[in-house]
Amino acid sequence: MEIEKEALIIDELFELLESGTIRPGGKLPSENTLADQYRVPRYTVRNALNHLEERGLIESVQGKGRFLKPGPARIRIPLSGKTSFTEKMGELGRSLETSVVSCEPSDNGEAARILAADPGDPVWRIGRLRVVDGEPIAIHYSHVLQSRFPEIGADGPDIRSMFEYYREHGYGDFKSGKTLLSVVFPSSREQELLRCSRLVPLLALESSCLDGRSGDMLEYTRILYRSDTFKYDISDIQE
Numbered sequence: 001m002e003i004e005k006e007a008l009i010i011d012e013l014f015e016l017l018e019s020g021t022i023r024p025g026g027k028l029p030s031e032n033t034l035a036d037q038y039r040v041p042r043y044t045v046r047n048a049l050n051h052l053e054e055r056g057l058i059e060s061v062q063g064k065g066r067f068l069k070p071g072p073a074r075i076r077i078p079l080s081g082k083t084s085f086t087e088k089m090g091e092l093g094r095s096l097e098t099s100v101v102s103c104e105p106s107d108n109g110e111a112a113r114i115l116a117a118d119p120g121d122p123v124w125r126i127g128r129l130r131v132v133d134g135e136p137i138a139i140h141y142s143h144v145l146q147s148r149f150p151e152i153g154a155d156g157p158d159i160r161s162m163f164e165y166y167r168e169h170g171y172g173d174f175k176s177g178k179t180l181l182s183v184v185f186p187s188s189r190e191q192e193l194l195r196c197s198r199l200v201p202l203l204a205l206e207s208s209c210l211d212g213r214s215g216d217m218l219e220y221t222r223i224l225y226r227s228d229t230f231k232y233d234i235s236d237i238q239e
Contacts, residue, residue: 103156173212
């Protein structure tokens with residue numbers, strides 16, 4: 001019964017925050033007020049509030065109470081593979097910083113399948129952290145074949161834009177393959193990079209990038225977006 005009450009409190013407080021009834025920086029009702037309202041012990045209310053705090057929605061100020069945490073402004077981004085993330089942020093007038101957080105051979109079987117890797121043909125994974133307007137909001141994992149880009153192991157740590165790298169290697173007319181969108185939760189390493197808790201859902205966008213002229217498969221991409229930072233424009237996506 002208490003678990004059901006706790007879930008009810010979480011759901012109703014979440015709706016209250018999402019509806020804009022409480023503005024960023026606004027104070028939430030006290031634990032005593034909520035305990036009286038829902039007719040539950042204070043520890044039930046405290047557990048519900050702690051859950052919302054772990055999700056990054058509210059913050060505690062000692063001696064003052066809990067407040068709706070101002071979140072980063074949601075960025076509207078086209079769900080298209082024709083331009084790079086760097087180019088999209090530039091078009092939106094956003095400040096973008098990119099750092100390479102990993103460059104290593106990958107054992108991702110799905111990446112190998114999509115890239116049609118031959119046995120013994122290494123797949124490399126380049127992980128890049130995207131920081132927009134000072135806020136870490138996405139991790140891009142690009143998987144490429146060593147046979148197509150023989151120097152990827154040495155070049156990877158310096159790559160800030162994969163599209164620019166492909167252009168340097170003679171590719172330029174990009175198109176995206178099938179795109180899949182799912183919800184996942186961050187690993188401990190991803191929590192550290194994105195500065196979020198384990199309960200903040202991430203949007204996982206999986207797609208492939210091809211060269212439009214040759215049809216060559218250039219990369220398999222898995223991008224993890226903090227779900228509180230983006231709105232997706234899917235108007236140009238067709239069946």
